[in-house]
Amino acid sequence: MAQTKHIITFLLLLAIVTFSEAAKAPKTTKMVFYWQDWNSTSGTVTNLPSYKSGFGTIYVADDALTESLDRTSTQVGRAHGMYVTSALDGSDFHILMSFVFTSKEYNGSTLEIQGSDRLFEKYREVSIVSGTGKFRLARGFIMMETIFLDIKANNAIIRVNATILRY
Numbered sequence: 548m549a550q551t552k553h554i555i556t557f558l559l560l561l562a563i564v565t566f567s568e569a570a571k572a573p574k575t576t577k578m579v580f581y582w583q584d585w586n587s588t589s590g591t592v593t594n595l596p597s598y599k600s601g602f603g604t605i606y607v608a609d610d611a612l613t614e615s616l617d618r619t620s621t622q623v624g625r626a627h628g629m630y631v632t633s634a635l636d637g638s639d640f641h642i643l644m645s646f647v648f649t650s651k652e653y654n655g656s657t658l659e660i661q662g663s664d665r666l667f668e669k670y671r672e673v674s675i676v677s678g679t680g681k682f683r684l685a686r687g688f689i690m691m692e693t694i695f696l697d698i699k700a701n702n703a704i705i706r707v708n709a710t711i712l713r714y
């Protein structure tokens with residue numbers, strides 16, 4: 548009798564552990580959108596005058612994230628944050644950015660982006676370090692690809708391909 552009780556207790560515990568582990572398993576969400584990094588909404592804060600490469604330049608951005616390449620297409624959110632020229636030769640930005648979503652499903656949720664953006668490479672992978680709302684405790688990565696670039700005018704459109712693990 549006592550042994551049966553122990554076995555039942557053990558099975559119950561096992562079930563509880565199994566269910567709570569299953570509940571915690573993250574799901575994968577993939578998203579593609581376009582980061583409209585235009586002159587009008589990003590600005591240079593400061594730079595160290597001794598570096599021609601722009602090392603030390605801080606850019607602050609409030610850029611639209613849109614559904615398609617077209618600047619006037621539906622906005623899914625905004626990119627709020629900054630990036631800093633953090634390689635002496637100017638080949639790398641350090642990005643600290645919040646993607647603040649405004650479209651229906653993810654309205655109010657955010658993804659936090661941080662890492663190295665080697666801007667002259669075709670594809671750059673940057674970490675998703677966390678998020679809020681629907682993306683609470685999220686992690687993952689984004690692949691960034693420059694689709695359009697006008698260095699003189701300081702305008703760029705970047706395709707963002709996000710892979711997000713979330714609960």
Ligand SMILES: *[C@@H]1O[C@H](CO)[C@@H](O)[C@H](O)[C@H]1NC(C)=O
Binds near residue numbers: 586587700701
């Ligand atoms: C970009 O900013 C520069 C400097 O503020 C300004 O002269 C130029 O007209 C702007 N270009 C666009 C396309 O907004």
Ligand SMILES: *[C@@H]1O[C@H](CO)[C@@H](O)[C@H](O)[C@H]1NC(C)=O
Binds near residue numbers: 649650651654
């Ligand atoms: C997003 O949320 C804000 C604040 O709750 C609300 O004012 C807005 O209408 C919402 N937008 C959409 C597209 O649902």
Ligand SMILES: *[C@@H]1O[C@H](CO)[C@@H](O)[C@H](O)[C@H]1NC(C)=O
Binds near residue numbers: 579710
């Ligand atoms: C996004 O990345 C996936 C692989 O993770 C790839 O299959 C897909 O073609 C990419 N989409 C775009 C629009 O770049």
